[in-house]
Amino acid sequence: MFTGFSEDTISFFLDLKFHNNAAYFHENHDRYVEVVQRPFYEFIEDLGPAMKKIDPRMEIRPHKCLSRIHRDTRFSRDKSPYRDHLWLLFRREGEPREQSLMFWFELGPSRLDWGMGFWGENREALDLFRKRMRANPDGTLALLDDLDLAGRGLLLNGSTHKRLEIPPEIPDRLRRWYCTKEMYINKISPDFRKVFSERILTEVRKDFQQLAPLYHLLRGYCDEHDA
Numbered sequence: 001m002f003t004g005f006s007e008d009t010i011s012f013f014l015d016l017k018f019h020n021n022a023a024y025f026h027e028n029h030d031r032y033v034e035v036v037q038r039p040f041y042e043f044i045e046d047l048g049p050a051m052k053k054i055d056p057r058m059e060i061r062p063h064k065c066l067s068r069i070h071r072d073t074r075f076s077r078d079k080s081p082y083r084d085h086l087w088l089l090f091r092r093e094g095e096p097r098e099q100s101l102m103f104w105f106e107l108g109p110s111r112l113d114w115g116m117g118f119w120g121e122n123r124e125a126l127d128l129f130r131k132r133m134r135a136n137p138d139g140t141l142a143l144l145d146d147l148d149l150a151g152r153g154l155l156l157n158g159s160t161h162k163r164l165e166i167p168p169e170i171p172d173r174l175r176r177w178y179c180t181k182e183m184y185i186n187k188i189s190p191d192f193r194k195v196f197s198e199r200i201l202t203e204v205r206k207d208f209q210q211l212a213p214l215y216h217l218l219r220g221y222c223d224e225h226d227a
Contacts, residue, residue: 002042004197005107008035013109017084025069025082032069036086040066043105043201044088050205051090051103054212055219059093085111090208101125101218103208112192114204115154116211117184118218126180128221133178137169143213144177149185152210158182183218185211 012035016025025032041062048060059065065088073079085108091100099122105114118125133140149155160179170178187207194200 002039002046002198002201004200005039005043005195006035007196009039009107009195010109012036013084016082017109020080020082020084022081036069037066040086040088040107046201047090047205047208050209054103054208054215055092057092058090059095060090065089084108101215101222103211103215105204107195112190112195113186114190114207115184115186116208116215117158117186118182121159121182122222123181125218125221126183129180129218130178132217132221133170133174134167137171137174140177141171141174143217144174147210147214149210152207153188153190154185154207154211155188156180156183156185158184185214 008031012028012031015028044060044062044065051058051060067083067087067089069082069086071078071081071083073081085106087104087106089097089102089104091097091102097119100119101117101122102119103114103116106112147154156176158180159182160176161181164179166175166178190203194203
């Protein structure tokens, strides 16, 4: 059962940042498992039932959801072999990460972020979303208003099309959504102190549940494109 991340979780990331080599990690592997991997796995396991309710095909196995501590340095100038933060992803089983619609949570000494969106661009799904907006702008706006994203401190982010023509039937409050090129919704300025108790689990679960209707809407467009 998840009871919170610990100061030791953050300390391990900081120590690894300044001793980023194989010898140090191997010497501290058991510490990594105890203070980093174990609480992340518990966090994933406790979120699992809620994620399955959002999508029965969601991958919830901890070892499949949690990022690797080892970095792929083949195409990077930074050859540090280990990450000083980790993230978890909830997406459909067997679905490639690229262009996938997912929920995520990320934690490190200077990182705390979570939300829902696409990994990179997904033009096909967002083109279908724009089609819905043109056909039923009021209904789309009503759905987004019901989400009350601002009320939960959630914000639409991602790159936008700079030269996309916006039809006159699109209301002002939908224009940012209509122009989205890379879409994700994430938490605004989360309280870092919450990571040290089960409160972080409660808040993340509620935010993911709040985003479920938008996930289902966008998931439908992903499925329509893949059909």
